[in-house]
Amino acid sequence: MKKTINGIEIQIVQGFVELSQVAAERIKQRIMQSDKTSLLVPTGTTPEGTYGLLAKESPELFRNVSFYNMDEYCARSDDDSYAFLPIDDERSYHYYMKRHILDASPFITSFFPGIENIKQPGSYDKLIESHGGIDLCLNAIGEDGHTFGFNLPGSSFSSETHLVKINENTKEVNEKLTGLETPQYAVSVGLMSGMSANEVLLLVSGKRKAEILKRILLGNISEDIPATILRNHKNCTWIVDEDAASKL
Numbered sequence: 730m731k732k733t734i735n736g737i738e739i740q741i742v743q744g745f746v747e748l749s750q751v752a753a754e755r756i757k758q759r760i761m762q763s764d765k766t767s768l769l770v771p772t773g774t775t776p777e778g779t780y781g782l783l784a785k786e787s788p789e790l791f792r793n794v795s796f797y798n799m800d801e802y803c804a805r806s807d808d809d810s811y812a813f814l815p816i817d818d819e820r821s822y823h824y825y826m827k828r829h830i831l832d833a834s835p836f837i838t839s840f841f842p843g844i845e846n847i848k849q850p851g852s853y854d855k856l857i858e859s860h861g862g863i864d865l866c867l868n869a870i871g872e873d874g875h876t877f878g879f880n881l882p883g884s885s886f887s888s889e890t891h892l893v894k895i896n897e898n899t900k901e902v903n904e905k906l907t908g909l910e911t912p913q914y915a916v917s918v919g920l921m922s923g924m925s926a927n928e929v930l931l932l933v934s935g936k937r938k939a940e941i942l943k944r945i946l947l948g949n950i951s952e953d954i955p956a957t958i959l960r961n962h963k964n965c966t967w968i969v970d971e972d973a974a975s976k977l
C-alpha cells in the first residue's frame with residue numbers, strides 16, 4: 730500500500746518480513762543492473778532481515794559489490810588517542826557485518842571508516858568518491874531520529890565522516906537491544922555523506938519507531954531531528970511497516 734504524507738510517498742508493508750523482502754529484492758536488482766555496485770550500509774536490528782535474505786543468494790552475486798559501512802565504535806584512551814574495538818569484539822560492527830553478511834560471500838569487498846577521519850573529517854568521503862560514489866544506501870533510523878549511522882540530534886546537515894560521542898539515550902537503547910555495553914564513541918559518516926548516495930532505501934520497522942517517524946514526516950526539516958534531511962533526498966524510497974506507520 731502507498732500513502733502520501735506531507736508530499737512524501739511511503740510504501741507501507743505488513744511487517745518486518747515483508748520489509749526485509751522488499752529491501753533485499755531492490756538491492757539484488759540494483760546489483761544485477763550494472764557491472765559494479767557500491768552500497769553504503771548500516772548495522773542495528775532493522776537491516777538484519779535484509780542481510781539474512783541476501784546471505785542466501787549465490788555468493789557470485791556479490792562478485793563486483795563493495796560494502797561501505799556507515800560507522801564503527803571506538804574508545805578513547807587516557808592520552809586522548811582513539812582506537813577501534815578489535816574486530817573480534819562482538820560489539821564491533823566489523824563483527825556484526827561478518828556474522829550477518831560478509832561470511833556469506835568471499836567476493837564482497839568491504840570498507841569501514843578509518844581512524845584518520847577523527848583528525849581529518851571527510852577522509853572516508855574522499856575515498857568513496859575516488860571509487861565512484863555510492864549507488865545505493867540502505868538506511869535506518871534511531872528512536873531519536875538519528876540516521877546514516879550515528880548522526881545524533883544536533884548533527885550538522887553538512888557533516889562528512891567524523892568522530893561522534895554517543896549520547897546516553899542512544900547508549901541505553903542500543904544496550905537494551907544488544908544486551909552488550911555500548912562504547913562511548915564512534916566514527917560515523919555524516920549527513921552530507923549519506924545524502925550523496927544516488928539512491929536511499931529507508932527502512933522503518935516496529936512500534937518503537939512510530940512516534941519519531943511521525944515527527945520526521947510532519948515536523949520541520951531540522952538538525953534537531955537529523956532524519957528529516959531524508960525528505961530532501963531526490964531518490965529515497967521509504968519502506969515502513971504497519972507498526973511503524975501506526976501514528977501516521
Ligand code: GLP
Binds near residue numbers: 872
Ligand atoms: C545504531 C546504528 C545505526 C542504526 C540505528 C538503528 O545506532 N549505528 O546504523 O541505523 O542504530 O538501530 P535499530 O535498527 O536497531 O533500531
